[in-house]
Amino acid sequence: MNSCSRATCYAPDTGCSLGFLDRSKCPSWSGAELSGTEDTSRVDDVLMPWSARALGLVDAGFVAGRGKPFVVGIVGPENAGKTTLLASWFLLLSRGLASKIDRRFAGSYSFEGWETVAGTMRYHPGYLPQFPPHTSSKEGRAPGLLHLAFRHDADPVRSYLFADAPGEWFKKWAVDSQGPESAGAAWIAQHADLFLLTADRDALAGEHRGAARGTLQLIAKRLMSERRGRPLALVWTKADVSISKEMETAVRNAVFTMSEVGEFAVSVVGNDQNNGIGAGLLELLQWTLDCKRNTAVLPVVDRGTCDPLFMFGMRR
Amino acid sequence: MTNSSSNSILLIGESDVGKTHYGAQLLKRLMVSDGEVKMNGAATNLKPFEAALENLTEGVAAEHTPTSSYLDSIWPITNRAGLHAQLVWPDYGGEQIRTMFESRRVSDAWRERILQAQAWMLFVRLQRIHRTEDILSRPLADLKNPKVAPAPTLEAVKLSDQSRLVELMQMLLYVRKADTYRRLRTPRLVLLLTCWDELDTARSPTDTLHEFLPMLSDFVAATWESPLVMGLSALGRSLQPKRPDPDYIARGPENFGYVVLPDGLRSEDLTLPLKMTLSDLSHAI
Numbered sequence: 001m002n003s004c005s006r007a008t009c010y011a012p013d014t015g016c017s018l019g020f021l022d023r024s025k026c027p028s029w030s031g032a033e034l035s036g037t038e039d040t041s042r043v044d045d046v047l048m049p050w051s052a053r054a055l056g057l058v059d060a061g062f063v064a065g066r067g068k069p070f071v072v073g074i075v076g077p078e079n080a081g082k083t084t085l086l087a088s089w090f091l092l093l094s095r096g097l098a099s100k101i102d103r104r105f106a107g108s109y110s111f112e113g114w115e116t117v118a119g120t121m122r123y124h125p126g127y128l129p130q131f132p133p134h135t136s137s138k139e140g141r142a143p144g145l146l147h148l149a150f151r152h153d154a155d156p157v158r159s160y161l162f163a164d165a166p167g168e169w170f171k172k173w174a175v176d177s178q179g180p181e182s183a184g185a186a187w188i189a190q191h192a193d194l195f196l197l198t199a200d201r202d203a204l205a206g207e208h209r210g211a212a213r214g215t216l217q218l219i220a221k222r223l224m225s226e227r228r229g230r231p232l233a234l235v236w237t238k239a240d241v242s243i244s245k246e247m248e249t250a251v252r253n254a255v256f257t258m259s260e261v262g263e264f265a266v267s268v269v270g271n272d273q274n275n276g277i278g279a280g281l282l283e284l285l286q287w288t289l290d291c292k293r294n295t296a297v298l299p300v301v302d303r304g305t306c307d308p309l310f311m312f313g314m315r316r
Numbered sequence: 317m318t319n320s321s322s323n324s325i326l327l328i329g330e331s332d333v334g335k336t337h338y339g340a341q342l343l344k345r346l347m348v349s350d351g352e353v354k355m356n357g358a359a360t361n362l363k364p365f366e367a368a369l370e371n372l373t374e375g376v377a378a379e380h381t382p383t384s385s386y387l388d389s390i391w392p393i394t395n396r397a398g399l400h401a402q403l404v405w406p407d408y409g410g411e412q413i414r415t416m417f418e419s420r421r422v423s424d425a426w427r428e429r430i431l432q433a434q435a436w437m438l439f440v441r442l443q444r445i446h447r448t449e450d451i452l453s454r455p456l457a458d459l460k461n462p463k464v465a466p467a468p469t470l471e472a473v474k475l476s477d478q479s480r481l482v483e484l485m486q487m488l489l490y491v492r493k494a495d496t497y498r499r500l501r502t503p504r505l506v507l508l509l510t511c512w513d514e515l516d517t518a519r520s521p522t523d524t525l526h527e528f529l530p531m532l533s534d535f536v537a538a539t540w541e542s543p544l545v546m547g548l549s550a551l552g553r554s555l556q557p558k559r560p561d562p563d564y565i566a567r568g569p570e571n572f573g574y575v576v577l578p579d580g581l582r583s584e585d586l587t588l589p590l591k592m593t594l595s596d597l598s599h600a601i
Contacts, residue, residue, distance in 0.1 A: 021427065021491065044424035046491050051420070052475075052483060066497060091450045094478065096530025104538035105531055106496070107486055111479040121451040129451040151538040156497050268451055276453045 003030045008058045015049035017061060054113030054144030060161065063109055063147050069159035071145075072288055073192030075185075075223060077215045078167025080200035081237035081266075083132040086146060086162055087118040088268055088281050094118070097277065098150065101286035106149040106157045113146050117164070121268075135166040142187045143169075150289060160289070163188050174218040177226070189223070194231040194291045196284070197223060199251050201241040213247060217254040224258050231291045233262035239279055240269040262287055323401035323597050325590070326429050326503075328488075329439030331410030334510040336381050338439075338550040339389075339405060340368035341573050341586055346393060353587045353594065356394040361387045364408050375564035377555040381408040388429075395594045403590070404429055417484055422491050430491045435504040435593045438485075442528040443514040445477045478529045485535065499541040504596050506589055507536065512547035512576055513554070520580035521547040544596075546589055547576030 004010075005028045009017035020026040049062050063069055074082045092098075098105045108114060117132045143165035149157050165184055173185030197220060203212035223232070234255045255261055264287065266280040301311050329335045343365050346355040368378030391403040406429055407413060416422055422430070475483065494500055509521050517524055522545045526533040536543045552572035555561055564572065575588045585591075 019493070021493070044427075045421040046424075046427050048420045048422075048487055048490060088452060091452050093534075094450075094476065094531050095453065096526060096534050098534055105534040106538040107482060107535055109486070111475055111483050115475050115479055118450070122448045123450065123454065124448070128456060131451075151499075154499060157538070269455060270452075278452050281452075 004028050005030060008061055010058075012047070014051070015047035017049055017058075019049070019065070021046050050109040052110060052112040054110050054116075054146055054164065055161065056144070057142050059109075060145055063159055063161065066157075067159070069147070069161045070194070070291070070293065071188075071192045072160055072162045072194055072196065073188040074163060074165070074196045074198065075170055075188065075219060076167060076196075076198030076235075076237075077171055077200065077203070077212070077219065078134065079203065080167060080198040081131075082167065082198055083117050083135050083164055084121075084268065085196075085198070085235070085237065085266060085281070085284075086164055087114075087121050087132050088266075088278055089285050090114045090118040091121060092277060092281060092285075093148070095276075097282060100277075101282055101289065103150040103152055103286075103289060106151045108147050108149065110145070110147045113144060113164075117146075135164060141183045143184055158289075163192065170219050171215060174215070174222040177222060189226040192230065193293050194233075194288065195223060195227065196233050196235050196288070197255065198235050198237050199255075200237050201243050202238040204247050204251065205241050205243045209243075209247060213250055216251055220251075220254040227258065229294055231260075231262070232258065233264055233284070233287060235284060236263075236265040237267070239265035239267040322432075322434070323399065323594075324404050324429075324433045325401060325435045325437055325593055326404050326406070326433035327437045327439070328406075328413065329410055329510075330413050332380070332444070333410065333439040333441040334548075334550055335405070335410065335439055336364055336368045336378055336408045337372070338508075338510070338548060338586070339365040339408070340372055340378065341550045341569060342590075343369060344570050345585075345587055346391070351587060353393055353395050353590045355391060356400060357392040359389060359391040361389040365389065369569070372551070372555070372564065372569035375555065375560035375562065377551075377557045379557065381410075393590065393594075395591060395598075397598060399594050399598045401434075401594055401597065404433065413484065416487070417480065420487070422487065427491050430488055433503055434597055435506060436488070437506045437508060437589065437593070439508050439510050440481065440525075440529070440532075441510045441514075442524065443511055445528050447528065448476070478532045481529065481532050482535045485532075485539070489539070496539050500539060501541050504593060505536065505540045505543045506593055507543060507545045508548045508589060509546065509576075510548050510550065511554075512549040512574075513552060515547075518580075521545045521576050521578060544589075544592060545578055546592075548586075548589070549574050549576075550586065 003012060006017060009028065011023055011029065016023045016026050018026055023029045050059055055063065074085065076082055093105050120132050121129045123129055143163040145161040146164055147159065147161055149159045151157050165188060169185040172179060173182040176182055177186055199216055200212065203209065264280050264284045266284055268278045270277060271279050299312060305311060327335060343362065345351060346353060348354065364381050371378045389405040392400065393403060394400050406426065416426065489496060492503065507525065509525060515524065525545050550573050552574060555564065573586050574582050574584050575586060576582055
């Protein structure tokens with residue numbers, strides 16, 4: 001039963017999405033309270049409007065209430081290490097390493113989501129860590145969004161949503177961006193504020209390296225047509241694996257036909273085996289967090305008038 | 317106006333972090349009339365603390381506070397400058413905090429406490445914090461061919477201790493409707509790192525918090541303008557529930573216990589966290 005007229009609010013099962021602690025004060029609440037058979041002692045409880053799991057589009061509204069969060073789209077074929085990249089970042093933040101990139105961790109509304117991806121990379125009694133399992137490729141309109149907030153000095157908090165999408169989505173989107181199975185990847189292409197394109201060096205050195213290169217080139221091409229000037233970085237994942245010069249050149253040629261593309265190489269294996277922070281992970285996170293959204297550019301005023309109505313000229 | 321209800325200090329902590337022991341030790345010190353912070357009137361529901369004090373006098377640890385102790389204990393206190401405040405002990409057993417976290421619900425009674433308090437005093441026992449290594453901090457020699465069984469499938473994701481504590485703070489902040497866009501001045505946050513004697517460290521409380529709970533430490537520094545982090549050893553040493561400590565019997569519990577100030581200095585004055593919080597509150601008025 002939903003007693004709220006807003007389609008994006010699930011009160012009373014969750015907290016009011018508009019933030020009213022007393023939901024009877026919310027203008028969208030229809031007023032139907034719990035029936036006598038239910039536990040009336042809990043009627044006045046405040047429920048949290050976030051579940052701590054990866055956010056969907058409805059939950060994202062709660063995070064976006066304070067200001068549009070920065071959406072980070074991690075694009076690449078399956079098994080390229082997209083989820084591992086996210087999990088590694090969370091592990092580094094768990095160790096307080098945000099200070100190394102001049103930030104402070106200021107919270108997350110998707111701790112369970114983060115712990116799900118990062119949990120497998122931790123040591124548990126009797127088990128060795130592993131990489132996160134394959135992100136399941138159910139059809140979806142949007143990816144799971146993992147939230148992080150950071151503060152730089154005493155500046156306002158800045159929120160980020162990291163899209164954790166299965167690689168299959170991008171493969172299909174590269175072939176047909178309007179297809180029914182491309183909706184999730186198309187959502188990222190439309191809403192992301194920046195893109196990280198992952199190039200899997202292990203696949204590019206493996207038995208099926210030709211196919212891996214072909215897929216990556218297709219995805220890069222699609223991204224090029226949908227980028228609309230947004231920041232983009234080519235991220236070599238599993239950077240500890242060496243690939244042939246020709247392969248590296250082929251991928252670079254496919255990506256660097258676009259202008260202003262960053263380039264990073266990341267790996268959970270550090271350059272010095274014991275440095276404990278992997279390679280390139282913090283540098284990439286810093287670049288990601290430093291990116292700014294493209295803002296509207298107003299035309300130059302070249303008229304001599306002070307009247308704002310005619311500042312940009314008159315239609316004749 | 318300095319009426320006590322407008323200056324309430326809410327004491328928050330999960331179970332077995334030493335809240336009742338601290339309360340019992342405080343009780344005796346606050347009764348001393350020439351103390352800098354003293355009890356100012358009749359406290360409500362002192363039973364659990366008095367029972368714990370009896371145990372301490374006999375040199376044994378207090379028993380675990382039963383879950384059924386759901387009544388608040390409210391202590392009216394005052395400092396030398398005449399600032400009145402109240403200490404609110406809502407949940408000596410600590411189970412309510414756990415329930416609140418697991419059900420993701422905050423009861424009406426807790427909501428009122430959270431909204432009214434001008435300062436939150438959070439008890440954290442670092443020795444109970446579970447710290448795990450990961451693939452980055454301790455790399456595997458052979459990443460591709462791990463020779464033991466794979467990691468367990470985590471059916472129900474269990475948050476790490478520091479994720480859980482940050483999530484708890486976020487829940488409290490949500491109920492408080494605190495705007496964390498800028499760093500917070502109120503409610504004041506005091507982090508008491510309890511059972512400090514277990515840690516056997518010479519580092520300052522802030523550094524120790526960062527060592528054990530780096531993400532929580534980061535979150536607190538990012539969210540509050542000037543959080544206060546102190547170490548607390550309410551008993552000064554570990555007591556057993558059955559084997560009495562002869563020193564305690566001979567000298568009395570009032571001669572044990574210490575706090576560690578933010579700069580790392582030790583003091584035997586267990587009321588210092590209250591003094592410092594009250595002093596902050598008086599500046600805020």
